[in-house]
Amino acid sequence: MxxxxxxxxxxxxxxxxxxxxFALTPGDLASSILxxxxxxxSFTAEMRRAGKQAVSCDPIYGFPANQIARRIDETAPEILERTRRTSENFIWTEFDSPERLVESRRDIMRLFLEDLPAGLxxxxxxxxxxxxxxxxxxxFDLALCSHFLFTYSNVLGLEFHTASIRELCRVAKQARIFPLFPQFGTERSPWVSSVTSQLRSDGYQCDIERVPYEFQKGADEMLRVSGT
Ligand SMILES: C[S@@+](CC[C@H](N)C(=O)[O-])C[C@H]1O[C@@H](n2cnc3c(N)ncnc32)[C@H](O)[C@@H]1O
Incomplete structure (x- = not known):
């Protein structure tokens, strides 16, 4: 739909x-990534500039760049406000304030918008x-999923998560998912343990690994899954 x-x-x-x-190594970055x-x-735009192979997929790519740009303009103030209200849940070292975070995100999204027509x-x-x-x-060698699975655990259920990770492992030799916390949450999504038990019992290898990235406090783990 x-x-x-x-x-x-x-x-x-x-x-x-x-x-x-995603703890990407030089070898990972040289492989084919979804x-x-x-x-x-700006991942795919920056990979292209670096002469590397990446493909992004998303339902928003059905909309023209100017409509996506307008939606970014509409929603940035809401995100700023929500981040200010929950600022104690984040670590303010890389971005020193909610305002600087939004500025940096807007620069990143500009790179994406500039690359979108050629990339399509x-x-x-x-x-x-x-x-x-x-x-x-x-x-693909590797499928990455940032801030979608587990992030929206309040609206996306266990079955959706399990089916989605199986699908990522169908199209790629390995899938990595980050973070394991829901959006604005302070602990792992309730789906993490059920999804990993289900997948392990079906023969998938699932490992939760600490990574050198933490913005949402405590959310410094990714899930690595390899198919059967
Ligand atoms: C918070 S953004 C994350 C963007 C990017 N991965 C990042 O971390 O910067 C979540 C994205 O999930 C996309 N999305 C929503 N429903 C989806 C679905 N069923 N399958 C794949 N992506 C979906 C949205 O369009 C949105 O671009």
Missing amino acids: PIALASVVPWGRSLDEYARM DCAGGPA AENRYRLAELPALPFRDRE
Whole structure:
């Protein structure tokens, strides 16, 4: 079902943040990567500039860049306000204030918006949504999913999470998911233990690993899953 742009709060992170959130090694960065739920992150734009291979998929890529830009303008003040109200749940070292965070995110999203038209033409941005992706089995070495699975645990259930991770492992040799906390949450999503037990009992290898990235307090772990 097509997503309504008005239901999306576009918010994007950079290649440097992805590298830390997912503990990406030089070998990982040289492999073929899918950024699933990539949204307005600059990961794929920056990978392209660095001469590396990445594809992002997201339901918002069905909208033109100017509509996505407008939605970013509409929602940035709401995010600023919510981040100010919950600022004690974040670590303010990398970004020293909610205002600087929003400024930095807007620069990152600008890189994405500039790259979007060329990236669509080159098939680097693909309109797709979990739990069913339009890619071949093992088309990618690595599938990354930042701030979507577990982040929206309040609205996306256990079955959706399990099916989505299986799908990421169908299209890539390995999937990595970050963070394991819900949005504005202070502890792991309740789905993490059930999803990993289910997947392990089906023969998937699941490892929770500490990574060198922590903005949401305590949320410094990613889930690495390899298929059967
Ligand atoms: C908070 S953003 C995260 C963007 C990016 N991954 C990052 O960390 O900067 C969440 C993204 O999930 C996308 N999304 C919503 N429903 C989805 C679905 N069913 N499958 C894949 N992505 C979805 C939204 O359009 C949005 O771009």
